[in-house]
Amino acid sequence: MNEFLRKKWEMAGLADDYIFNKVMLDYDVEMQVADLHDIAQRKVEATDPLVVKLKERIAVVKRNRKWRPEYMRRSVYEMDQEMREKKIREGERRIRDGKREILEGKRELLEGKRELLEGKRELQKSKHEIKEGQDRLKEKEQLIQEREQKLHENQQTIIKTSIEAMRALNIDKTTIKKEIKEKFDLSDKEIKDYFAE
Known part of the structure; x- marks a missing residue:
């Protein structure tokens, strides 16, 4: 018989019980720790004769003054x-x-680092x-600016050429000033500058 089971039965007061041993022999199964655990946790059928007998003996041990402290110590230890x-x-x-x-x-x-690097690359780009x-x-x-400068220079050239052409036609100075001012939208100061030359 399994030594572990022998110790369990001795602790429960079942080792010398002829009926219990007979039931175990008839049962013809070598129980393992998992089976005992299942019985202790009441995961097996309550109608099984072995379970019924074991529960009866456990109830007797619980009430027995001699075995109760040992049972309680064992129960507390197991818990x-x-x-x-x-x-x-x-x-x-x-x-x-x-770890996960x-x-x-x-x-x-x-x-995040990858996204940061991508962001930096996009920022650089x-x-x-x-x-x-x-x-x-x-x-x-x-x-x-260059075109405006050229345009201004061309305008000055055109204005100077127009003034000279009008002078060549013997047009008086006041009429020339009036014509140039209207055609080129010049201020009085600009007109004076052209005629000061």
């Missing part, structure tokens, strides 16, 4: 053991959860595009 195992499982679960959260955090951190746009704008402004 403590179960609580320790439960706490260990809970701790292991928390560690697994913590750390891995998720690392993935999120790497994703945007800065480069802005600089190119500013350079093109400066070139256009310079081109406009």
